[in-house]
Amino acid sequence: MKYIDEFRDGALAQRIAAAIAAEADPSRRYSFMEFCGGHTHAISRYGIGDLLPPPVRMVHGPGCPVCVLPIGRLELALQLALERRVVLCTYGDCLRVPASGGLSLLKAKARGADVRMVTSPADALAIARAEPAREVVFFAIGFETTAPPTALVIRDAARERIPNFSVVCNHVLTPAAITHILESPEVRRFGTLLLDGFVGPAHVSTVIGSRPYEFFAEEYGKPVVIAGFEPLDVMQAVLMLLRQVNEGRADVENEFSRAVTRDGNVKAQALVAEVFELRRSFEWRGLGEVPYSALRIREVFADYDAERRFGLVTRPVADNKACECGAILRGVKQPRDCKLFGTVCTPDNPIGSCMVSSEGACAAYYSYGRWREIPGVAEA
Amino acid sequence: MSSVRSGYVRALDIKHGRVDLSHGAGGRAMAQLIEQLFAAAFDNEWLAQRNDAALLQRPDGRIVVSTDGHVVSPLFFPGGDIGCLAVHGTINDVAMLGARPLALSAGFILEEGLPLADLKRIVDSMARAARDAGVPVVTGDTKVVEAGKGDGVFITTTGIGVVPPGITIGGDRARPGDAVLLSGSIGDHGMAVMSQRESLAFGSEIVSDTAALHGLVAAMLAAAPDLRVLRDPTRGGLATTLNEIAAQSNVGMLIDEAAIAVRAQVQAACEFLGLDPLYVANEGKLVAVAPAGSADALLRAMRAHPLAREAALIGSVVDDPHRFVQMRTRFGGRRVVDWLSGDQLPRIC
Numbered sequence: 001m002k003y004i005d006e007f008r009d010g011a012l013a014q015r016i017a018a019a020i021a022a023e024a025d026p027s028r029r030y031s032f033m034e035f036c037g038g039h040t041h042a043i044s045r046y047g048i049g050d051l052l053p054p055p056v057r058m059v060h061g062p063g064c065p066v067c068v069l070p071i072g073r074l075e076l077a078l079q080l081a082l083e084r085r086v087v088l089c090t091y092g093d094c095l096r097v098p099a100s101g102g103l104s105l106l107k108a109k110a111r112g113a114d115v116r117m118v119t120s121p122a123d124a125l126a127i128a129r130a131e132p133a134r135e136v137v138f139f140a141i142g143f144e145t146t147a148p149p150t151a152l153v154i155r156d157a158a159r160e161r162i163p164n165f166s167v168v169c170n171h172v173l174t175p176a177a178i179t180h181i182l183e184s185p186e187v188r189r190f191g192t193l194l195l196d197g198f199v200g201p202a203h204v205s206t207v208i209g210s211r212p213y214e215f216f217a218e219e220y221g222k223p224v225v226i227a228g229f230e231p232l233d234v235m236q237a238v239l240m241l242l243r244q245v246n247e248g249r250a251d252v253e254n255e256f257s258r259a260v261t262r263d264g265n266v267k268a269q270a271l272v273a274e275v276f277e278l279r280r281s282f283e284w285r286g287l288g289e290v291p292y293s294a295l296r297i298r299e300v301f302a303d304y305d306a307e308r309r310f311g312l313v314t315r316p317v318a319d320n321k322a323c324e325c326g327a328i329l330r331g332v333k334q335p336r337d338c339k340l341f342g343t344v345c346t347p348d349n350p351i352g353s354c355m356v357s358s359e360g361a362c363a364a365y366y367s368y369g370r371w372r373e374i375p376g377v378a379e380a
Numbered sequence: 381m382s383s384v385r386s387g388y389v390r391a392l393d394i395k396h397g398r399v400d401l402s403h404g405a406g407g408r409a410m411a412q413l414i415e416q417l418f419a420a421a422f423d424n425e426w427l428a429q430r431n432d433a434a435l436l437q438r439p440d441g442r443i444v445v446s447t448d449g450h451v452v453s454p455l456f457f458p459g460g461d462i463g464c465l466a467v468h469g470t471i472n473d474v475a476m477l478g479a480r481p482l483a484l485s486a487g488f489i490l491e492e493g494l495p496l497a498d499l500k501r502i503v504d505s506m507a508r509a510a511r512d513a514g515v516p517v518v519t520g521d522t523k524v525v526e527a528g529k530g531d532g533v534f535i536t537t538t539g540i541g542v543v544p545p546g547i548t549i550g551g552d553r554a555r556p557g558d559a560v561l562l563s564g565s566i567g568d569h570g571m572a573v574m575s576q577r578e579s580l581a582f583g584s585e586i587v588s589d590t591a592a593l594h595g596l597v598a599a600m601l602a603a604a605p606d607l608r609v610l611r612d613p614t615r616g617g618l619a620t621t622l623n624e625i626a627a628q629s630n631v632g633m634l635i636d637e638a639a640i641a642v643r644a645q646v647q648a649a650c651e652f653l654g655l656d657p658l659y660v661a662n663e664g665k666l667v668a669v670a671p672a673g674s675a676d677a678l679l680r681a682m683r684a685h686p687l688a689r690e691a692a693l694i695g696s697v698v699d700d701p702h703r704f705v706q707m708r709t710r711f712g713g714r715r716v717v718d719w720l721s722g723d724q725l726p727r728i729c
Binding site for chain 2: 368
């Protein structure tokens with residue numbers, strides 16, 4: 001199929017795999033973090049791990065919006081749906097995330113809450129227009145990619161003076177999280193987590209451009225390759241990172257030149273800046289408080305901020321003590337290092353956030369790759 | 381005793397009328413609905429007897445029975461509707477044990493307010509599907525629920541069939557070394573329905589593959605009487621069906637992504653919504669497991685049938701106590717094709 005099969009071509013993959021194997025120095029190790037869950041998913045789904053030589057290791061990063069959403073924030077959605085009886089609209093990914101007491105939005109729906117899955121915030125605004133007697137709240141999650149459409153509906157709602165629509169804004173920012181990982185003790189001091197470079201998410205960069213990553217390359221000496229989500233994109237990005245490391249370079253390179261520019265989508269950036277401002281700090285599940293890592297709705301649009309409108313207060317909720325999601329999201333541990341993985345924590349009964357979304361490292365591992373751990377099966 | 385003058389009782393207003401609670405109350409309105417709509421459409425000797433049950437001749441052989449509730453939304457979708465789906469679905473469940481389907485029963489739960497025109501369209505489609513398949517609807521039931529307590533119409537059909545001598549088919553019969561075959565492209569039905577859903581509606585030419593497969597099954601059994609497993613990958617798609625067979629037979633499977641046909645439009649719609657076609661429903665496809673030696677004959681017989689022109693050998697059964705379904709990806713890697721957890725939901729990015 002046009003624009004899909006071209007990027008999943010097996011023969012071409014073998015050629016890139018051969019180039020990667022030739023480039024990788026067998027006497028050393030290379031660890032590259034794919035920041036985004038979309039890449040984690042692609043690596044697992046297409047079996048890219050099988051095509052990489054032993055010295056090259058992929059570390060799964062925290063770029064899965066559902067995975068990093070703290071339980072306390074999810075409970076705001078549950079509270080709105082169950083106690084305030086609003087029409088709670090959100091993306092499909094959010095519905096199954098477990099909160100405390102085994103509750104999720106899907107289970108709240110079964111208890112009579114009006115929870116609706118939408119594929120765009122515009123659908124939520126349309127519901128508000130169609131049902132003026134109901135309070136309609138859009139529970140917004142996601143990185144820089146989904147922030148512009150949220151900003152757009154808030155601006156539209158304000159222009160049309162729609163009184164029954166508001167948004168809980170949980171949008172988070174990629175560069176802040178990468179800085180946080182690079183500043184973490186595992187990387188800075190103990191050297192337990194070796195990171196030789198990053199695969200940057202292309203869809204984020206279609207909005208923010210490649211420029212924000214130049215800082216990491218300069219300040220931390222880590223190469224960044226911005227890559228698309230097709231398997232060949234990921235393979236090519238790994239090859240580009242390897243070449244940079246071997247040549248002693250730390251540049252920002254753009255594998256996804258078919259859509260990403262240095263400056264990104266300036267219009268979308270202006271829209272986001274008009275509606276949102278930086279939060280001083282925001283909790284990420286697994287990473288803890290990360291300074292200047294999230295967006296909130298500006299004062300001028302306060303009427304459309306559900307947190308203000310409903311006087312919501314976020315209470316921190318601790319994760320299961322045995323859950324290793326935090327270490328996994330920072331790239332310090334692998335899913336199999338967690339005692340809960342595959343025993344009590346499975347995609348059908350997720351304990352930690354990494355098991356919830358198909359983009360989470362644990363779910364991807366469990367669904368696509370757990371046979372690798374079992375002797376005999378892998379060789380079959 | 382004088383009878384009501386003809387013309388005095390008004391005929392059912394199918395054009396503008398709607399289902400109301402009296403249509404399920406057991407009185408004249410219900411009798412009229414059955415007479416003018418259901419019996420008129422299905423029109424066969426068993427219904428003509430006007431009994432609450434159908435009297436059938438005892439078939440010669442082992443009897444198969446299966447039942448299936450249909451709750452599709454929207455009721456009409458490209459390539460079909462809930463009516464023909466209710467006929468095909470149950471015929472296929474009966475056929476998947478190698479049986480020749482003999483008769484169907486149909487239970488309707490109608491929601492108050494359903495336009496009679498819609499009901500007629502559904503019942504006519506059902507009658508057409510039953511007639512084309514040569515499997516009569518011999519008995520039925522109608523209930524009406526209050527507005528808001530149904531989704532237009534729910535249809536439960538039960539089918540009976542008879543298995544020819546010498547044929548034994550079951551989900552527990554796959555053996556290591558067996559061939560796994562698939563009758564055609566996957567994901568068409570699920571994406572056809574999804575393209576019509578209010579929140580996702582997208583323009584496409586995807587058409588449901590809904591079809592009765594008993595004719596195909598008969599042709600396959602003639603070519604390969606040693607066929608071991610047949611199953612139609614409906615809800616949960618091909619991935620779920622393969623996992624069910626692996627679990628029932630206590631084996632693993634190794635399949636080849638490149639051998640599995642997915643139409644370009646279905647592939648595009650799945651990409652767009654972040655869905656995996658392996659988990660999307662089909663209503664006119666089947667998976668077959670047969671001894672490797674019979675695979676060629678089976679494949680030839682399938683490809684000679686109009687409902688399986690694109691049939692393909694997609695993999696083999698392997699010895700694996702963990703019962704994994706593994707797939708060689710088109711890309712050259714290998715991965716597990718797992719059970720679906722929860723519902724398949726569109727992803728945000």
